[in-house]
Amino acid sequence: MSNFMDRFGEIFSMLMSPIWNHPDRMQKLSRFLMRCFTVMLVVGVLVWLSQRPVFALKQIQIEPVAGQTLKHINRPIVKQQVLETVQGNFFSVRLEDVKRGFESMPWVRHANVRRVWPNSLVVSIEEQKPFGTWGGRDSHTLINNHGEVFAGRVSEVGDDTVLVDFYGPEDSGKEVMSLYEKANNWFKPWGAEVTSLALTERYAWHVKLSNGMKVEFGRDEESSDKNLTEERVARLFKYWPQVQEKWANRIDAVDLRYANGFAVHLASASLKKNEVDGKKSEQKQ
Numbered sequence: 001m002s003n004f005m006d007r008f009g010e011i012f013s014m015l016m017s018p019i020w021n022h023p024d025r026m027q028k029l030s031r032f033l034m035r036c037f038t039v040m041l042v043v044g045v046l047v048w049l050s051q052r053p054v055f056a057l058k059q060i061q062i063e064p065v066a067g068q069t070l071k072h073i074n075r076p077i078v079k080q081q082v083l084e085t086v087q088g089n090f091f092s093v094r095l096e097d098v099k100r101g102f103e104s105m106p107w108v109r110h111a112n113v114r115r116v117w118p119n120s121l122v123v124s125i126e127e128q129k130p131f132g133t134w135g136g137r138d139s140h141t142l143i144n145n146h147g148e149v150f151a152g153r154v155s156e157v158g159d160d161t162v163l164v165d166f167y168g169p170e171d172s173g174k175e176v177m178s179l180y181e182k183a184n185n186w187f188k189p190w191g192a193e194v195t196s197l198a199l200t201e202r203y204a205w206h207v208k209l210s211n212g213m214k215v216e217f218g219r220d221e222e223s224s225d226k227n228l229t230e231e232r233v234a235r236l237f238k239y240w241p242q243v244q245e246k247w248a249n250r251i252d253a254v255d256l257r258y259a260n261g262f263a264v265h266l267a268s269a270s271l272k273k274n275e276v277d278g279k280k281s282e283q284k285q
Helices: 002-016 023-050 075-085 095-103 173-186 228-247 267-284
Strands: 059-064 108-116 120-127 130-134 141-144 149-151 164-167 194-199 205-209 214-218 251-255 263-266
Touching (some): 059 075, 095 108, 173 194
Parallel strands (some): 130 164, 164 194
Antiparallel strands (some): 130 141, 194 205
16 A cells, blocks of 8 residues: 555656656657647648738639530620629639539539639539420420420520420429430331420320321330330331221321220311311301
8 A cells, every 4th residue: 555655646746746847748848839830820821821812713714515515605694693602712712602503504504613723713514405395385494315404495596406395294304305215216117206295294195206196105104014005006016007008197196095906096087077067067157
C-alpha cells in the first residue's frame, strides 16, 4: 500500500509541476502551436483572397455537347437568367445549383458545369431532341426519344422534323415510347410507320399508321401472357393477304382485341351508311 501511495504521489507531482520545468514538453507544445498558427494563417489568407473582386463570376460560357448544335436555346437570355440566380464567386459557387438551374429551363435535357480560372464557368448543354407531341398539338408539351416529356411548342420545331402524336397518362412517357417501338417494328413489313399512339387511363392502346389505318390493341400488355399481343399481330399478318384480296384498300381500322381472331372496319361501309342517312333525312324534309 505504501508503494502505491508513493507512485501516486510522484505522478501527481509531475502533473502539477510547471510545464517549463520539462523541456521536451515545451518543445512539443511550441511545435503544436506553430502548426495551428500556420494553418490559421493559410486559411485566413485563402478566405481573404477568395473575397477579392477578381474572383467574382463574370462570364458563363455555354457550349453544346459533342455532336450537337444548340437550335432552341437563346444563349444570351439563358446566361443572364443564370447569372441573376447564381450565388457566390469562383470558389464558393455551388456547381450543382448552377446545373439544376440550367436543367430547369425548357429545351435543356442535361447540363454539365465546370470552373475555369479565375472567374468563369463553362456549361455543356445537351439539348432536347423532340420526337413527338404529348397530349395534342396544342398542349405545349413535347416528348423526346427517351420517353421524357418536356415543355415545348410545335411551332418551335423545324419543318424538317416529323413529329409523332402521343397521348397517355401522367408519367407514362417511357412506356408509351416502348409501345411505339414495338408497333413500328411490327408494321415495317407493310411499309407503314406509326404516326400516332394513344394509351388510355386503363392502359388500353391503339395506333394510327402512315397508311391511314387505325389498329386497336386493347389491354393485352397488362395480361400475364406478355406474348399475347405479338401472337395476335402474327395472326393478322398471316391472314392479311386473304383480307386484302377480299376488301383491297377499303379497310380503315383493325381490332385485335379478340381472343381467336380480329375484326376489320371498312371505310366504304361507313360511307354507305352516311349516304343512306342522308337520303332518309331528305325524304323526311
